[in-house]
Amino acid sequence: MKNLITIGLPSKGRLKENSVSFFEKNNLKLTSNGGERNYFAQIENLPNIKIIYLHAKEIIQRLGDGTLDVGISGLDLLNESPINLQKKIEIKKKLDFGTASLVIAIPDDWIDVQTVADLEEVSFDFRDKKNTRLRVATKYPNLTNNFLVSKGVTQYKLVSSLGATETYPFIGSSEIITDISSTGKTLQDNNLRVLKDGLILKSQACLLFSKKKSTKLQPFLNSLTWLEGWNCMFLSIKKIPKTYWSSSKTFNFKPRFSTLFFLCFGLSLFGLGEGLLIVSFAGASPWSVLAQGISLNVGFSVGIITILISVGVLILWIPLNQRLGIGTILNALIIGLMIDVCIKYVPIPENYVSQLLLAIVAVLTVGLGGGIYLVANLGAGPRDGLMIGLQQKTNLPIAAVRAFLEITVMSIGWYLGGTVGVGTLLFAFGIGPAVALGLFLVGKIFNS
Numbered sequence: 001m002k003n004l005i006t007i008g009l010p011s012k013g014r015l016k017e018n019s020v021s022f023f024e025k026n027n028l029k030l031t032s033n034g035g036e037r038n039y040f041a042q043i044e045n046l047p048n049i050k051i052i053y054l055h056a057k058e059i060i061q062r063l064g065d066g067t068l069d070v071g072i073s074g075l076d077l078l079n080e081s082p083i084n085l086q087k088k089i090e091i092k093k094k095l096d097f098g099t100a101s102l103v104i105a106i107p108d109d110w111i112d113v114q115t116v117a118d119l120e121e122v123s124f125d126f127r128d129k130k131n132t133r134l135r136v137a138t139k140y141p142n143l144t145n146n147f148l149v150s151k152g153v154t155q156y157k158l159v160s161s162l163g164a165t166e167t168y169p170f171i172g173s174s175e176i177i178t179d180i181s182s183t184g185k186t187l188q189d190n191n192l193r194v195l196k197d198g199l200i201l202k203s204q205a206c207l208l209f210s211k212k213k214s215t216k217l218q219p220f221l222n223s224l225t226w227l228e229g230w231n232c233m234f235l236s237i238k239k240i241p242k243t244y245w246s247s248s249k250t251f252n253f254k255p256r257f258s259t260l261f262f263l264c265f266g267l268s269l270f271g272l273g274e275g276l277l278i279v280s281f282a283g284a285s286p287w288s289v290l291a292q293g294i295s296l297n298v299g300f301s302v303g304i305i306t307i308l309i310s311v312g313v314l315i316l317w318i319p320l321n322q323r324l325g326i327g328t329i330l331n332a333l334i335i336g337l338m339i340d341v342c343i344k345y346v347p348i349p350e351n352y353v354s355q356l357l358l359a360i361v362a363v364l365t366v367g368l369g370g371g372i373y374l375v376a377n378l379g380a381g382p383r384d385g386l387m388i389g390l391q392q393k394t395n396l397p398i399a400a401v402r403a404f405l406e407i408t409v410m411s412i413g414w415y416l417g418g419t420v421g422v423g424t425l426l427f428a429f430g431i432g433p434a435v436a437l438g439l440f441l442v443g444k445i446f447n448s
Contacts, residue, residue: 003048003216004048004049004050005048005049005050005069005070005216005217005220006049006050006052006067006068006069006070007049007050007051007052007068007069007070007071008051008052008053008054008058008059008062008063008068008070008071008072008073009051009052009053009054009059009071009072010053010054010055010056010059010072010073011039011053011054011055012053014097014098015056015072015074015097015098015205016053018095018097018098018205019072019205022072022095022097022207023043028043028044028046029043029044030042030043030044030051031043031044039052039053039054040052040053041053049220052068056073056074056077057073057077059071059072059073059077059208060073060077060078060081060085060089060208061081061085063088063089063208063209063210064081064085064086064088064089064210066088066210066212066213068210069209069210069213069216069217070092070207070208070209070210070217070220070221071207071208071209072095072205072206072207072208073205073206073208074098074100074203074204074205074206075091075094075201075202075203075204075205075206076100076102076140076143076180076201076203078091078206078208079142079143079201080140080141080142080143081142082142087211088210088211088212089208089209089210089211090208090209090210090211090214091206091207091208092206092207092208092209092221093206093207094204094205094206094207095204095205095206095207096204097204097205098203098204098205099182099202099203099204099205100180100181100182100203100204101180101181101182101199101200101201101202101203102140102143102178102179102180102181102199102200102201102203103178103179103180103181103187103194103195103198103199103200104116104119104136104144104147104176104177104178104194104195104198104200105166105176105177105178105179105181105187105192105193105194105195105198106119106169106175106176106192106193106195107169107175107176107191107192108191108192108193109191110122113195114195114196115195115196115197116148116151116153116195116197116198117151117152118195119134119153119176119195120151120152120153120154120155122134123153123154123155123156124155126155126175127155133155133156133157134155134156134157134175134176135156135157135158135159135173135174135175135176136148136156136157136158136159136174136175136176136177136178137158137159137160137161137165137168137169137173137174137176137177137178138158138159138160138161138165138177138178138179139160139161139165139179139180140178140180140200141158141160143178143200143201144158144178144200145158147178147200151197159173159174161177161179165177165178165179166179166186166187166190166192167190169192170190170191177192178200180203181194207221209221234399234433234436234437234439234440234441235397235399235400235433235436236397236399237397237398237399237436237439237440237443238391238395238396238397238398240374240375240377240388240439241375241439241440241442241443241446242375242377243375243442243443243446244258244446245258245259245261245262245375245376245446246259246375246376246377247259247376247377247378248377249377250323250324250325250327250377250378250379251323251324251325251379252325252326252378253326255326255376255378259376259377259378260376260378262372262373262375262376263326263327263330263373263376263378264330264334265372265373266368266369266370266371266372266373266374266375266376267327267330267331267334267335267338267369267373268334268338268369269365269366269368269369269372270331270334270335270338270365270366270369270370270373271334271335271336271337271338271339271342271369272338272341272342272365272369273361273362273363273364273365273366273367273368273369274335274338274339274342274362274366275338275339275340275341275342275343275346275362276342276346276358276359276361276362276365277358277359277362277363277366277423277427278339278342278343279342279343279346279347279348279349279358280349280355280356280358280359280362280423281348281349281355281423282355282356282358282359282421282422282423282424282426283359283419283420283421283422283423283424283425283426283427284418284419284421284423284424285424285427286406286407286409286410286413286424286427286428287306287309287383287406287409287413288302288306288413288418289409289410289413289414289418289419289420289424290309290409290410290412290413290416290418291305291306291309291413291418292305292413292417292418292419293412293413293414293415293416293417293418294309294413294416296416296417296418297416297417310382313382313383313385313386314382314385316386316389317382317385317386317389320385320386320388320389320390320392320393321389321392322380322385322386322388322389323379324379325377325378325379325380326378326379327373327376327378327379327380327381328379328380328381328382328385329379331373331379331380331381331382331384332381335381355422355423356422356423356426359422359423359426359427360426360430362423362427363426363427363430363431363434364430364434364437366427366431366434366435367430367431367433367434367435367436367437367438368434368437368438368441369438370384370434370435370438370439371435371436371437371438371439371440371441371442372438372442374388374435374439375439375442375443375446383405384435386405387401387402387405387435390405397436398432398435398436398439399432399433399435399436400432401432402431402432402435402436403428403429403431403432403433404432406427406428406429406431406432407428407429409428410424410425410428
């Protein structure tokens, strides 16, 4: 079949269950005509994709020789494979299951041995007193050998494990072992313990593909990882993504055309959203409520207070190490222009439901526009710069920082007498996730 893609998945256990779940989370349903012992499956509505269930180690081998295009297997098995095989395989994504650690474990009664350095002393004792080398039972000879040599341990020999490695010290087949462990309980149950510095590798399941078929596979792989982890993953985003059109520095008055275009496009969407919120008559933005509340208490107009708040926020940039850019200037110009356009041309909703819907669209539009213009990296507006600065200082997710700012500002404004509407609440609680979603989408689209 033309453009056939062959995928290898683990054939048993939790690794199989989690691999199937990974595909289903990406809206790819696996179907099979046979029973549980059938080693072949298909993806519903994608006839050019064939699934084969294999041993996790065999998946690595077949990716290397090209008989598989894509596979899910463990990082430990990939790193244990020969170097020439590893060079033919690439990791597309490390997955959030199949986590385990490859460790050095010794008998509990070796009370004087706590570190690998102690192990080296023991190995010399074995050589001098017993005229033999310390035996290490393992299923991972390459990783074990590389680790021990890197730690200066030389007086040992590897014993290939064919089954339950934990039993080898107690049946006299080895003195110590290296083995993969998820919780450490099996080691403890067999009176073994891990050396304090005995971690060889932290492993997890990985989405892998054959390098020689990279060009053919990229569209499928990108679609596969597009929705992976989508459920609220964007809420944890902490950094502004970088794309090919992002400026390398904020203070850049000669940006590329593409960078300037996306800056202006993002700001236009941002201004459109702000204008839609005003037209919805569902409530002012939190910062406008703050300006209104202060105005009621000091006697200055809302406009003057708004300017003073912006100046105050910019002053807060100084300890937060934020820099001005042309985006900071264009922020006021383009957003102001788009608000005027909205007020003039967008009809006022005729009922309460329409007002709410327009307010929701407004918040999402502001979030998407904010995501696009911030990625341009040509300078943020006052509030967005405050958000970025606080995020960098606290290392909290962008969504949480922005939500905290907006809710705090709204609360102060309301306490001072400002008017809070449903639209205000939607904006205060929704703009943080909306901006994070905008950043997430921009990063996904332009970095795929």
